[in-house]
Amino acid sequence: xxxxxxxxxxRLWEGLRSLTGDNSFERYVKHLAIHHPEAxxxxxxxxxxxxxxxxxxxxxxxxxx
Amino acid sequence: MGSKRxxxxxxxxxxxxxxxxxxxxxxLNRGESINAAWLVVAAACVYLLAYRFxxxxxxxxxxxxxxxxxxxxxxxxxxxDFMPTNRWIVFGHHFAAIAGAGPLVGxxxxxxxxxxxGTLWLLVGAVLGGCVQDMLVMFCSxxxxxxxxxxxxxxxxxPMGGTAALVAILTIMTILIAVLALVIVKAMAxxxxxxxxxxxxxxxxxxxxxxxxxxxxxRVLEGTAVGVVLLLLAxxxxxxxxxxxxxxxxxxxxxxxxxxxxxIYGFVAAVLPVWLLLAPRDYLSTFVKLGVVAxxxxxxxxxxxxxxxxxxxxxxxxxxxxxxxxxxxxxxxTLACGAISGFHSLVASGTTPKLxxxxxxxxxxxxxxxxxxxxxxxxxxxxxxxxxxxVYFAINVAGGVVGTDPQVATATITSWGFAVTPEQMQSLAxxxxxxxxxxxxxxxxxxxxxMASIFGSAFGQTLHAMWYHFAIMxxxxxxxxxxxxxxxxxxxxxxxxxxxxxxxxxxxxxxPSVVLSSLVTVAxxxxxxxxxxxxPNGGINILWPLFGIANQLLAAIALSVVTAILVKSGRIRYAxxxxxxxxxxxxxxxxxxxxxILSSDPxxxxxxxxxxxxxxxxxxxxxxxxxxxxxxxxxxxxxDGWLTxxxxxxxxxxxxxxxxxxxxxLSGRDARGCREAPYQRTQLx
Numbered sequence: 025x026x027x028x029x030x031x032x033x034x035r036l037w038e039g040l041r042s043l044t045g046d047n048s049f050e051r052y053v054k055h056l057a058i059h060h061p062e063a064x065x066x067x068x069x070x071x072x073x074x075x076x077x078x079x080x081x082x083x084x085x086x087x088x089x
Numbered sequence: 090m091g092s093k094r095x096x097x098x099x100x101x102x103x104x105x106x107x108x109x110x111x112x113x114x115x116x117l118n119r120g121e122s123i124n125a126a127w128l129v130v131a132a133a134c135v136y137l138l139a140y141r142f143x144x145x146x147x148x149x150x151x152x153x154x155x156x157x158x159x160x161x162x163x164x165x166x167x168x169x170d171f172m173p174t175n176r177w178i179v180f181g182h183h184f185a186a187i188a189g190a191g192p193l194v195g196x197x198x199x200x201x202x203x204x205x206x207g208t209l210w211l212l213v214g215a216v217l218g219g220c221v222q223d224m225l226v227m228f229c230s231x232x233x234x235x236x237x238x239x240x241x242x243x244x245x246x247x248p249m250g251g252t253a254a255l256v257a258i259l260t261i262m263t264i265l266i267a268v269l270a271l272v273i274v275k276a277m278a279x280x281x282x283x284x285x286x287x288x289x290x291x292x293x294x295x296x297x298x299x300x301x302x303x304x305x306x307x308r309v310l311e312g313t314a315v316g317v318v319l320l321l322l323a324x325x326x327x328x329x330x331x332x333x334x335x336x337x338x339x340x341x342x343x344x345x346x347x348x349x350x351x352x353i354y355g356f357v358a359a360v361l362p363v364w365l366l367l368a369p370r371d372y373l374s375t376f377v378k379l380g381v382v383a384x385x386x387x388x389x390x391x392x393x394x395x396x397x398x399x400x401x402x403x404x405x406x407x408x409x410x411x412x413x414x415x416x417x418x419x420x421x422x423t424l425a426c427g428a429i430s431g432f433h434s435l436v437a438s439g440t441t442p443k444l445x446x447x448x449x450x451x452x453x454x455x456x457x458x459x460x461x462x463x464x465x466x467x468x469x470x471x472x473x474x475x476x477x478x479x480v481y482f483a484i485n486v487a488g489g490v491v492g493t494d495p496q497v498a499t500a501t502i503t504s505w506g507f508a509v510t511p512e513q514m515q516s517l518a519x520x521x522x523x524x525x526x527x528x529x530x531x532x533x534x535x536x537x538x539x540m541a542s543i544f545g546s547a548f549g550q551t552l553h554a555m556w557y558h559f560a561i562m563x564x565x566x567x568x569x570x571x572x573x574x575x576x577x578x579x580x581x582x583x584x585x586x587x588x589x590x591x592x593x594x595x596x597x598x599x600x601p602s603v604v605l606s607s608l609v610t611v612a613x614x615x616x617x618x619x620x621x622x623x624x625p626n627g628g629i630n631i632l633w634p635l636f637g638i639a640n641q642l643l644a645a646i647a648l649s650v651v652t653a654i655l656v657k658s659g660r661i662r663y664a665x666x667x668x669x670x671x672x673x674x675x676x677x678x679x680x681x682x683x684x685x686i687l688s689s690d691p692x693x694x695x696x697x698x699x700x701x702x703x704x705x706x707x708x709x710x711x712x713x714x715x716x717x718x719x720x721x722x723x724x725x726x727x728x729d730g731w732l733t734x735x736x737x738x739x740x741x742x743x744x745x746x747x748x749x750x751x752x753x754x755l756s757g758r759d760a761r762g763c764r765e766a767p768y769q770r771t772q773l774x
Contacts, residue, residue, distance in 0.1 A: 042174065043181045044372065046309040055168030072307035073364065078169065080363040080577065081597065087371070087567075087574045088187045088432040 048075065101141060108134025115205075125471045126393040128208055132467045136460040139216035144224065144456035151655075151663040152228050154448045159769040161235045162444055171235070173446035173773060176453050182444065184458040185375045186436045187223075188382070190269055190568050191426025191640075192462055194532035196470035197539075198633060199423045200481065201411045204474040205400040206420050208467060214421070214428025215463035218670035222429060222644060223437045224455030225651040225667055230438035231448060232765045237439040242650050242743070244764050245657070250746045253739050254646050258435065259582050260732075261639040263610075265432070266355075266575045267617035268632040269568045274347045274622060275531035275629070276565070281340035282331040282522050282558050284347070287565040288340070289323035290370070291354070297369035309372055316373045320566070324559050331522050331554075344622045351572070352615040358573040359580055359607040367573045374567035381563045385468050385540060388547040398474035398481065403506070410486040410505075411530075412630045413692040418681040422637035427466025429670065431643025433459065446773060472539030479509025480517060480526075484535040487627030488528040498527060522554030530627035533564050579610035620725045623718045631695075634685065635729060638678055642736050645674045649747035656751040657763040675744055682737040686730055695730035699723045 041047040049068050056065050066074065111131035115123060148154045162173040174182075199207040230236055236244070239258065243251025277284045297316040305311055330336045342350070358366050407415035412423060421428070437455060445451055473481060482502045491498040495511040502509050518526040521538060529535070537560035544556040581597060583606040588595020594602045621628025648671035655664045688694030691701035705711050706719045753759035 039175070039178060041310065042178045044309045044313065044376075046307075048169075049307050051172065052168045055166070055172070059166070059168075069302075069306035072302065075169065075307075076363050076368050080367060080574070081581075087571055088189045088191070088426075088430065088436060 045075075101138070104134050104137055108138065122395050122397060124393050125389060125396055125475065128204070128396070128467065128471060129389060132208070132212055132464060135212045135216060136464060139220070140456060140460055143216060144220065144452050147221065147224065147456075147666060148449065148452045151660060151666050152225075154228075154451070156447050156449045157771055158448055159771040159773075160231055160445050160448060161442060161766075162446055163771060163773055164769050165234060165443075170440075171443045174444040176446065176450035179441060179444045179446075179450065179454050180458055181379075183436065183441045183454050184461055185379060186440065187430070187433045187458060188378055188462055188465060189426070189571060190272065190564060191430060191432075192466035193469045193536055193564065194272060194633070195424045195426050195637070196466045197473045197532040197536050198411055198485070198629070199420055200398055200470060200473040201402060201404050201409045201485070202416055202420055203401040203405070204396055204398050204470060206405070206416055207424060207470045210420055210424050211427045211463050211466045211470065214424065215459060215466075218644075218673070219427075219429035219433070219463065220456040220459040221666060221670060222431075222648055222651070223433045223459045224451060225655075226434045226647050227437040227442055227445075227451045227455040228448075229651055229654050230442040231445060231451060234766050235439060235443040238434050238647055238650065241438060241654075242646065245650055245653050246743070246746045246750050250646075250650075250743055250750075253743050253746075254650075255582070257639070257643050257646055257736075257739055259579065260736075261432070261636075261643050262575050262579055263613045264617065264632065264636045264639050266572050266579075266614040267621065268629070268636045269571055270348070270351050270355075270614065270618045271621040271628055271632060272531040272533050273565050273568045274344050274351055274618070275529060275627075276533040276537070276561050277342070277347050278344040278529075279341055279525070280523055280561075281337045282327040282554075283561045283565075284340040284342060285330040285336075286323050286327040286558055286562045287569075289326065290320060290373075290562065290566055290569065291366070293319045293323060294366055294370040294373060297373065298365045301369060301372075302364045312369065313372045313376050316369065317376055320373065320377065320562060321559075324555060324562050327558055328522065328554065345619075348615075348618050348622045351618065352611055354569075355572050355576050355615070356607055356611045358569075359576040359610065360603055363577075367570075367577065370566070370573065371570050374570040377563050377566050381560075382465055382468070385472070385543070386464075388543045389468060389471055392543065392547045394471070394475040394543060394546070396471070396474045397476065398478050402478075407693070410482065410490050412634060413690070414634070414681070414684060418677040418684070419634065421677045422634055422641065422681045424466070425637040425640045427463050427469075429641065429644050429674065430462075431640045431645070431647055433462075434643065434647035447771070469536060472536055472543060475542060476535065476539050477507075477509065477513075479503065479507040480513065480538075481535060482507050483509050483514055484526050484529050484538065485532070486528060487530050487625065487630070489625030489627065491528075493528070495527060520553045521557040523557070528627070530629045532629070533561060536564070537561050576607065576610050576614070579613070580606045583609050620721060624722060624725075625715060625718075631725075631729060634681070635732065638681055638685070638733065638736050641674050641678045642740050645671060645678060645740050646743045648674065649743050653747045653750050654763045657754045658765065659762075661755070671744070675740060678740055679737065682733045682740075685733045686737075695726045695733065699726035699730070702726070 049071050052071060053065050056063050108131055111127045115127050115131060162171050165171040196207050229241060233241060239251055239254045242254040277287055293316055297312045300315060301312040330340055405416040441454060479502055483498060491501040499509050499511050514526055518524065521541060526534060537557045540560040541553050541556035545553045584595060584597055584602055593599060596602060617632060621632050648667045651667045652664055652671055655667060684693055685695055689697050691698040702719055702723050706716060711719060754762065
């Protein structure tokens with residue numbers, strides 16, 4: 025019972041982290057490890073900075089009325 | 090028939106019965122007040138049934154969604170924007186991106202017609218129009234590697250269609266920022282508590298920005314949690330400012346001064362690095378937005394308030410004091426966002442499709458999130474309709490319409506059949522921690538009063554003033570996010586346009602170019618904001634219809650692109666799925682535009698209003714303060730008139746372009762068909 029309980033909460037927590045982008049760095053590192061094992065990942069700080077750059081300084085609107 | 094199938098039949102049969110029963114009780118209770126619970130239950134049943142059956146039919150028959158087909162998130166995965174993601178997470182992302190102030194303000198204003206027209210159009214418009222638009226645009230973008238709407242219009246219609254779409258996006262953004270800025274300026278005018286709280290959100294966002302960039306890079310949840318706590322503190326601290334005579338003076342500004350603050354703020358936010366202000370503010374606003382919507386839904390369900398607004402008011406004849414024009418077409422123009430929002434097509438193409446792991450997910454993400462967005466519109470409508478109608482009109486009608494003297498204003502509103510007294514307004518303002526609630530146009534204050542009374546009865550009667558300013562803060566946080574983000578997008582479009590003449594200028598990081606293009610963008614929306622502020626009739630009555638027309642125009646462009654794609658991909662027998670809402674939108678926008686251009690009623694027609702005001706000015710009939718702003722208002726009415734002509738032309742250019750390109754395909758002159766990316770089988774389990 026307690027194990028089921030734990031996984032349910034941790035899934036909810038992971039969902040919240042994905043929703044807010046809290047775990048985007050982990051996801052990026054995982055992606056590199058699987059698809060480009062030879063590549064050197066950015067540091068957490070550099071990754072955050074470049075993500076903001078991508079999201080806000082290129083392309084169209086990301087927020088509605 | 091298996092037992093599972095029987096159970097399904099029973100469940101959906103029950104939902105149909107409950108929905109039909111709720112509508113019956115709404116219909117049979119005409120003349121006496123009804124409980125908001127009936128509206129909520131009826132709406133929920135409509136969304137559920139439409140989602141289960143209509144979106145299911147569209148997914149299976151019209152689009153034939155294919156779960157074996159690799160989406161761009163998979164085939165172009167880069168660990169960043171292209172990334173297969175759980176559908177509930179994408180649903181959350183997409184909903185957070187499309188939910189804004191539009192479906193809160195529109196229904197609040199549309200309540201002048203009574204609760205029934207707004208409710209019906211929010212439901213019908215969403216399930217047959219808005220949800221369909223979002224889902225189909227998303228489908229087209231998923232099949233085209235996540236292309237944006239402008240690019241799809243360019244590819245599937247013609248380069249001219251693409252240009253028309255881009256111009257429409259820039260114009261609608263300008264009007265959108267202006268109208269939302271006006272909403273927040275009107276909410277802050279002579280309200281030290283609101284002004285302090287809204288101002289405090291700026292340093293709070295900067296603090297969170299520094300936390301996320303310097304102290305704990307990328308720890309979004311931690312940073313946001315700190316920020317949300319500080320925002321709540323800012324609401325409380327606003328109360329201290331309100332209670333202290335000296336501090337109160339420091340934050341007591343009129344609308345003109347506040348409009349300059351907002352313009353300066355918009356300019357600074359557009360040139361500052363995103364990590365410092367824009368990104369952290371966006372994290373905060375998403376959090377607060379989702380939290381408040383959930384809280385409002387719970388509160389409405391818990392206390393089930395009585396609806397005090399009649400089902401229909403006398404203003405359906407076009408004499409409405411909040412905005413002019415008859416039920417048709419202006420109900421549809423005013424509600425816009427909660428039923429069909431053209432702006433969604435920009436998020437539904439481009440951003441969200443890059444996250445969908447499976448094609449079949451777009452039913453939940455596209456159709457489902459718009460249904461949820463529409464239900465937020467229903468909640469806003471309920472919040473407006475639980476107020477005494479007299480109070481609702483006293484808050485929302487401008488001094489230019491009913492007079493600025495409380496005695497005169499309440500007497501006029503009472504003579505319409507909606508009783509209200511100056512004492513009632515005074516004690517309401519006092520309990521909300523405001524100096525006055527008369528003529529607080531723009532929709533935000535009346536929504537905040539409605540929310541405060543709902544939250545107050547659900548979670549504590551004594552905290553009305555706190556809830557009121559919490560609601561204002563909630564609206565301000567994401568209105569300012571739209572203002573920052575929109576100014577930035579406008580800046581990029583201007584830089585790109587200037588870049589055609591000077592390569593130096595096209596470099597988005599060259600500082601003189603950044604400053605100049607930001608100034609141009611801020612000046613464009615700042616102009617409409619300023620005129621809205623000096624207009625004695627409240628400004629919102631001009632700007633909101635203009636915004637509604639522009640928004641519906643963008644929806645018409647999106648539906649044209651989708652209809653052309655349906656025709657050209659051999660789905661002509663289903664082309665009505667997008668064609669019918671398109672025909673309706675074209676009818677509504679054309680009728681509304683023509684009335685705004687041609688009507689001889691100065692309350693309705695732009696040119697008629699300009700003529701009327703010039704005559705009054707020439708005859709010396711205006712009071713000195715009105716005469717002082719009259720020349721600017723006359724110029725603005727002309728400008729708005731020509732802008733409407735321009736919108737009307739854009740709609741028809743795109744619609745005719747859609748017809749032309751569909752005919753070319755059907756007659757065999759254009760054999761290429763639509764430009765779908767080739768099929769690739771998914772490797773995902």
